[in-house]
Amino acid sequence: MEKKSFLKRLTQSKMFVLLLLYIAVAAFYTIISKGQYLYWVNIRNILSSMVITAYLTCGAVFLMISGNIDLSTAQVSTISGILMAQFLMKGFPWPLAILAVLAGAALVGFINAVLINEVKFQPFVATMAVSYMVQGGMLLLSHGAAVEVSNKYIVWLGTYRIAGQFPVNILFTFAIFTIYGVVLAKTKFGKKIYMVGGNPVAAKLSGINPKKVWYILFINNAVLGSVAGMLQAARLRSGSATGIAGGAFAGMTGAILGGVSFGGGSGGMGGAFVGLVLLNGFNSGLTLIGINPYWQTMASGALLLIALTFDYFNTKRLMRR
Amino acid sequence: MPEYIEFNGIGKAYPGVQALKDISFRAGAGKVLALLGENGAGKSTLLKILSGDIQPDEGTIIIDGEEQKFAAPYHAISRGISVIYQDRQLVPGLNVIENIYSGDLPSTRLGLLRKDEMRRTTREIIDAFGLPIDPEELVGGLSVAYQQMVEIMKAYRRDSQIIAFDEPTAPLTDAEISILFRLIRKLRDDGKIVIYVSHRLAEIFQITDEIVVLKDGRLVKTMATPETDEAELIKAMVGRDIGDTYSRLSRNDKLGDVLLEVNNLVTDAVHDVSFTLRKGEIAGFAGLVGAGRTEVVRALFGADHILSGEIKINGKIHKAGSEKASIEQGIALCPEDRKEQGLIMWRSITDNICLPVLDKLKKLLFLDRKKSETLAEKAVERYSIKTPTLDKIVSELSGGNQQKVILGRWTSDLIDTKILILDEPTKGIDVGTKAEVYQMVCDFAKQGIGVIFISSELTEVINVADTIIVMHNGHITGTVKREDATEENVLALAMLD
Ligand SMILES: Nc1ncnc2c1ncn2[C@@H]1O[C@H](COP(=O)(O)OP(=O)(O)OP(=O)(O)O)[C@@H](O)[C@H]1O
Ligand SMILES: [Mg+2]
Numbered sequence: 058m059e060k061k062s063f064l065k066r067l068t069q070s071k072m073f074v075l076l077l078l079y080i081a082v083a084a085f086y087t088i089i090s091k092g093q094y095l096y097w098v099n100i101r102n103i104l105s106s107m108v109i110t111a112y113l114t115c116g117a118v119f120l121m122i123s124g125n126i127d128l129s130t131a132q133v134s135t136i137s138g139i140l141m142a143q144f145l146m147k148g149f150p151w152p153l154a155i156l157a158v159l160a161g162a163a164l165v166g167f168i169n170a171v172l173i174n175e176v177k178f179q180p181f182v183a184t185m186a187v188s189y190m191v192q193g194g195m196l197l198l199s200h201g202a203a204v205e206v207s208n209k210y211i212v213w214l215g216t217y218r219i220a221g222q223f224p225v226n227i228l229f230t231f232a233i234f235t236i237y238g239v240v241l242a243k244t245k246f247g248k249k250i251y252m253v254g255g256n257p258v259a260a261k262l263s264g265i266n267p268k269k270v271w272y273i274l275f276i277n278n279a280v281l282g283s284v285a286g287m288l289q290a291a292r293l294r295s296g297s298a299t300g301i302a303g304g305a306f307a308g309m310t311g312a313i314l315g316g317v318s319f320g321g322g323s324g325g326m327g328g329a330f331v332g333l334v335l336l337n338g339f340n341s342g343l344t345l346i347g348i349n350p351y352w353q354t355m356a357s358g359a360l361l362l363i364a365l366t367f368d369y370f371n372t373k374r375l376m377r378r
Numbered sequence: 379m380p381e382y383i384e385f386n387g388i389g390k391a392y393p394g395v396q397a398l399k400d401i402s403f404r405a406g407a408g409k410v411l412a413l414l415g416e417n418g419a420g421k422s423t424l425l426k427i428l429s430g431d432i433q434p435d436e437g438t439i440i441i442d443g444e445e446q447k448f449a450a451p452y453h454a455i456s457r458g459i460s461v462i463y464q465d466r467q468l469v470p471g472l473n474v475i476e477n478i479y480s481g482d483l484p485s486t487r488l489g490l491l492r493k494d495e496m497r498r499t500t501r502e503i504i505d506a507f508g509l510p511i512d513p514e515e516l517v518g519g520l521s522v523a524y525q526q527m528v529e530i531m532k533a534y535r536r537d538s539q540i541i542a543f544d545e546p547t548a549p550l551t552d553a554e555i556s557i558l559f560r561l562i563r564k565l566r567d568d569g570k571i572v573i574y575v576s577h578r579l580a581e582i583f584q585i586t587d588e589i590v591v592l593k594d595g596r597l598v599k600t601m602a603t604p605e606t607d608e609a610e611l612i613k614a615m616v617g618r619d620i621g622d623t624y625s626r627l628s629r630n631d632k633l634g635d636v637l638l639e640v641n642n643l644v645t646d647a648v649h650d651v652s653f654t655l656r657k658g659e660i661a662g663f664a665g666l667v668g669a670g671r672t673e674v675v676r677a678l679f680g681a682d683h684i685l686s687g688e689i690k691i692n693g694k695i696h697k698a699g700s701e702k703a704s705i706e707q708g709i710a711l712c713p714e715d716r717k718e719q720g721l722i723m724w725r726s727i728t729d730n731i732c733l734p735v736l737d738k739l740k741k742l743l744f745l746d747r748k749k750s751e752t753l754a755e756k757a758v759e760r761y762s763i764k765t766p767t768l769d770k771i772v773s774e775l776s777g778g779n780q781q782k783v784i785l786g787r788w789t790s791d792l793i794d795t796k797i798l799i800l801d802e803p804t805k806g807i808d809v810g811t812k813a814e815v816y817q818m819v820c821d822f823a824k825q826g827i828g829v830i831f832i833s834s835e836l837t838e839v840i841n842v843a844d845t846i847i848v849m850h851n852g853h854i855t856g857t858v859k860r861e862d863a864t865e866e867n868v869l870a871l872a873m874l875d
Contacts, residue, residue, distance in 0.1 A: 243744040245736040252733055255722035262681060262719055263734040263787075264705040322724045 071316030071328040074367050079335040086342035094342060097222070104227045106337045108292075109134075111230040112285035113308025114315075115237040116278030118329050121312050122241070123267075123274050124254035124321025125180045127169060129188035130308055133162050133279050134286030135298060136195040141211075141287045142204035142296030151208050159283055165191060166279030167272070174268045195298060203297035206290050215291025226288060238326035250274070254321030282308075310336065310357070314364055336360060380442050380458070380539055382406045383571055388437035390423055392774065394766025397423040398595045401437070405540075405588070410562060410572040412582045412603070415592035416615055416808040417778030418764030421575045422463070424592075425542050428573075429461035430454035441540075455481065460533035461542045465717055465777070466525050470518025475500045477517050478532045503531045507557065522549040522715070523667040530561065541565060542573035545777065547581060548805050551666045551834045552869065559585050577778070577808050578835070579608050591615055616810040623813045624841040630658045630823035633844070636693070637828040638797055640678065643687035647673040649852045651687070655797065655828040660819060662843025663832040665872045670852035671832045672714055675799045679711040680704040691796070705734060708796030712788040712803055714832070720784040723773040727765060728754040730772050730783050735792040757786025760818070761811055778806045789818065798822055799830040804838065816842050836865050848872050 067073055086094040093099060113130055120127055137158050144154035165187065172183035206212065217225045241247040249270055252260040257267040290296040314332025317324030339360055340353045388401040398420045405411040413421045426432045428439065430448030439446045441457065448454045454461075468477050475496050476483070484492045500513045509527055511520070517528055526549055533541050543562075547555050562585055565572055574586055582589060583603060591599045591614040599614045634657025643651040648670050655661050663671040676682040678689060680698040689696045691707055698704060704711075713719040722730055731754045732739055739746050739753075754768050761782040765775060772780055785803055788795075800819070804812050819842060822829055833839045840846055840863040848856045848871035856871040 239744075245740055245745055248729065248732075248736055248745060251725060251729070252722050255725050256718075258719045259713075259722055260733070262679075262701055262711060262713055264702040265733075266700070266702060322722065 071324070071368055072331050075314065075328060075331040075335050075364060078364060078367055079331065079338060082335065082339050082342065086338075086345065090342070090345050094345060099341060099345060101222075101224070101227075103334070103338045103341045104230070105224055106341065107333050108224075108226045108230050109285045109289050110307050110311055110333060110337075111233055112281040112288070114311030114329050114333060115233055115308075115326070116274075116281035117308035117312040118315060118317055118324060118326060119237070119241065119250060120274045120278050121309070121317045121319065122254045122321060122324055123250045123270055124257065125173065125271060125274065126184065126309070126319070127166075127275060127278050128181065128184040129165065129169065129191055130278060130282035131306075132188045132191040132195065133165050133282040134289070136191055136198070137162055137283035137286035138290030138296035139195060139199045139204060139298065140296070142206045142290055143198065145206060145208050145211070146204060151210050155287060158287060159280055162279040162283030163276050166276035169279070170268075170272045170275035173275070174271055199296075199298050201298050203295045206294050206296060211287075211291045212294055215288060215294070226292070229288075234326060234330050238330070241326050246270075251322055254323075256322075310361060314361065316368065332364065335364065379569055380407065380571065382442065383540055384440040385424070386438045386440055388424065388427060388434045388439075390420075390427065390432070390434050394770075395764075396595050398427075398434070398592075401592070401595075401597050403590050403597065403600055405571050405573055407571050408566055408569045409587040410566050410574050410585055412586035412589045413573060413575045413592065414582065414589055414611065414615055416764075416810060417782070417806075418594075418776040419592040419615075420595040421592060422544055422776060425461050425463070425544050425573070425575065428454065428459060428540075428542055430459075431461075455536065455538075458537075458539035459542070460536055460538035460540070461544065462526075462529045462533060462546060463544050466522075466529065468517045468525055468528060471516065473516050474504075474511060474513045474520075474528055477528055478503070478535050480532070482536075499535065500531075503535060507531065507561065509557070521668050523551070523554050526550060527554075527557075530558070534561075538570075540571045540573075542575075544575045545577065545806055546574075547576060547578060549667065549834075551872075552836060553666060553873075555581070577806065577812075579611060579809065580837075582611070583608075593617065612809055615808070623809075623816060626813075627816055627820050627842070629820050630660075632658065634658050634826055637691065638678075639690040639693075640674075641688045641690070643674065643677060643689070644685045645673060645677045645682050646685070647682075647852055648677060651849075651852075651854055653847055653854065653857070655830065657826045657828055658823045659845065660823050660829045660831055660843045662839035662846045663830065663849060664834075664836060664839045664846055664868050665849035667834060669849040669872065671849050672801055673852070674849070675711060675801060675830060675832065678704075679709055679799065681711070708794055709799065710734070710788045710793055710795045710797070711799045712784055712801060714801035714805070716780050716784055716805075720787075721772050721780060724771055726769045726771055727758065727763070727775075727783055728768045731757050731787045731790060733787060735790065738792045753790050753792060754786070757783070757790060760789075761786055761814065778808055778811070781806050782811065785815065789822070795822075795827055797828045797830065799832075801832045802834065803831070804833065804835070812838075836868060840865065840868055850874050 083094065116130060140161065141154050141158045144157060145151060169184050169187055172178045173180050215226065219225060241250065249265050252265060253267045253270045260267055311329050311333045312324065314336065315324050315329025336357060340357065343353055343356060344350060382404050384404040386402050388398055390398040401424060413424065415421055427434050430451045430453050446457060469480060478500050479496055484495060486492060497513055504511050504513060507527065511524055517525060526546060546558060550558060562572060576582060586603050589601050589603055589606065590597060593615060636654050637657045638655040641652050651674055665671050673682060677684050678698060680700050680703055684698060689698055696707060728750050732750045739750050751768055757763065758765065758768065763779050763782045765779065772783055804815055807815065819829055819831060831839065831843050840860065844860055846858045846863050846868060847854055848868055850872055855874045858868060
């Protein structure tokens with residue numbers, strides 16, 4: 058039996074298309090900016106801008122591959138930042154504050170999963186309703202005002218730079234992508250996620266419990282969202298109601314770029330990572346060459362379409378051969 | 379009304395496979411033409427080209443001397459072509475009427491549907507077929523057999539002149555098949571062109587006039603049905619003689635202790651079912667579609683809720699609570715519906731085969747890729763699954779090869795099976811491989827495994843199983859030993875009230 062070589066696998070993967078696209082984008086900016094695009098400051102900016110979305114993306118990739126979706130993550134993130142700030146204000150020790158927030162987030166994830174697994178709501182509907190409830194809770198708690206974060210450990214996590222240059226939280230980003238990537242591609246649990254997303258009935262008849270997978274993934278997603286929110290508060294030294302850039306779809310964008318489809322069953326972490334680099338690398342270039350940041354949002358949308366189009370043609374090319 | 383349709387040098391390649399090459403033949407009006415060939419020979423691909431679903435790389439289709447270009451199914455339909463595929467093409471959430479009319483719903487000038495007209499015509503067609511189907515029923519709620527009938531009625535309603543069937547009888551029982559054949563003969567007598575794909579040779583002799591044999595994407599032979607016989611056909615298809623399948627089986631002759639005992643099992647669809655299965659025994663379940671055979675094994679496997687009754691494995695009460703618990707007890711269920719319940723369509727062959735044994739493929743924290751591939755490779759060899767690579771996603775395999783993947787999954791070396799349940803395992807599998815499947819079933823029996831073998835192909839159950847349990851309407855109506863079984867007495871039990 059013929060086996061595909063590593064190179065062949067690579068060139069046929071979604072990641073490869075995105076990588077090519079990004080190389081083109083980077084080359085373009087490098088020329089226009091006379092090399093500034095490749096300066097460490099800019100690269101650091103690109104990596105820093107991915108830090109928060111990385112968590113959301115990991116959660117979303119897993120959930121979407123398993124055939125589900127969670128619209129409440131962004132709200133969970135926002136409330137987590139505020140709650141942590143408030144707990145710290147009230148004098149909670151910092152590890153306790155974090156744990157309490159994580160527990161709360163896990164509860165929201167659990168509720169989402171119960172609504173979908175047991176009450177059999179559509180994930181879109183259930184998590185949207187939960188999203189409103191969390192948002193309401195957040196507004197009640199904060200009255201729309203920001204709460205300062207001054208705890209030195211937390212601020213360290215959010216802002217410390219190794220040798221004054223390399224933000225620690227970028228290391229976390231790499232770590233989280235690696236861990237989630239390995240779990241998805243190499244472990245039994247990762248396989249189960251694909252199987253459950255691909256055909257829950259068949260998975261069930263093969264002894265896998267889809268509900269259990271979904272419980273784990275919803276909780277995981279909410280917890281990751283919560284970590285993102287707290288990290289954001291730590292970076293900005295305040296928990297505020299403005300929430301995270303990209304709103305409800307921040308994580309899903311990365312996931313979709315990574316080739317995850319709404320039907321479930323396909324996609325991977327590598328593509329999602331390169332997708333995020335592409336998105337943020339593209340935006341940072343726009344800033345660098347002096348384009349109004351409001352254009353960035355629009356450009357992100359266009360980029361998403363372009364990436365998907367490329368992927369479509371790549372898939373078609375493979376089918377034809 | 380067209381006189382003939384001609385395929386002229388048709389070729390089609392997929393990554394790693396030449397699905398069709400240089401196919402030329404002609405099908406004439408008032409005749410039924412059989413397309414025959416092993417799994418993956420290219421039959422379905424040819425029909426997809428005929429229906430405009432895919433386009434050939436080379437070659438043309440000619441109707442009455444006029445070259446056709448089917449860029450989309452719509453074009454083919456408008457030229458009077460209907461293809462009834464292997465996998466149903468219906469909308470489960472719509473009712474029978476809407477499905478029969480899908481594609482060209484008749485409407486008034488205001489855009490409102492002509493509901494009465496649709497209902498009336500549907501009723502007429504259903505009556506003409508003599509089927510117990512309610513036109514208002516949702517298609518998703520119908521059994522596979524009736525869904526199949528709805529598709530045929532759809533082609534009938536369109537008044538298509540060229541009608542192709544891709545393994546139409548696979549989900550049907552004998553009674554239903556005779557209805558189908560009555561219809562096909564009527565189509566033929568009306569002067570239509572019928573193309574018929576099936577792996578059941580007996581049917582080919584009953585219903586067709588000409589035969590085209592494909593092998594590995596090439597046309598090997600064209601012949602007139604009355605001038606050939608099974609042996610010659612098989613030889614053309616497989617490339618060698620396979621002899622008489624059943625008498626050549628090397629069977630298990632010593633039955634062991636009672637392995638499984640089912641007492642008074644009751645579920646929503648099963649009434650008071652009791653039977654026993656010994657180690658090394660092959661228990662065949664015969665009956666009409668809807669007789670409750672699948673429901674019995676699903677309950678046994680823990681997939682359906684049990685209302686009352688008890689199940690004993692090796693004399694100990696087994697609480698069939700979940701699929702997982704059953705698998706741990708050594709029960710394996712190879713389900714009948716490969717698309718809905720069996721396969722993860724967008725994953726590779728390897729992934730699909732390893733699904734139930736992920737636990738055993740772990741190396742520390744990770745999955746052992748080598749081991750997974752070896753496992754898949756064995757299945758590919760054992761059942762001669764036709765594929766260029768193990769990475770091929772299952773949706774790109776031919777129908778019969780998909781079925782083989784499920785078989786491979788539930789019969790892999792890593793599955794520690796005590797009771798193997800095969801629900802319609804040979805559905806859509808070619809003759810050569812069927813013989814291998816029967817032998818494999820016997821080999822499992824020799825190892826002391828108890829096999830439950832459900833099949834709607836009467837000849838197959840009564841020849842492979844040691845004991846034939848016949849069901850009707852959720853009841854067991856009789857149990858017959860192989861020595862005593864004939865098609866007549868089993869069928870009589872299957873229709874008993
Ligand atoms: N979409 C696809 N992508 C890649 N390969 C395909 C695709 N569809 C079919 N093939 C390949 O083309 C070959 C012919 O397949 P086809 O479905 O026509 O076989 P078949 O004669 O209908 O077999 P069966 O009896 O199993 O239904 C097979 O090797 C199959 O794997
Ligand atoms: Mg086929």
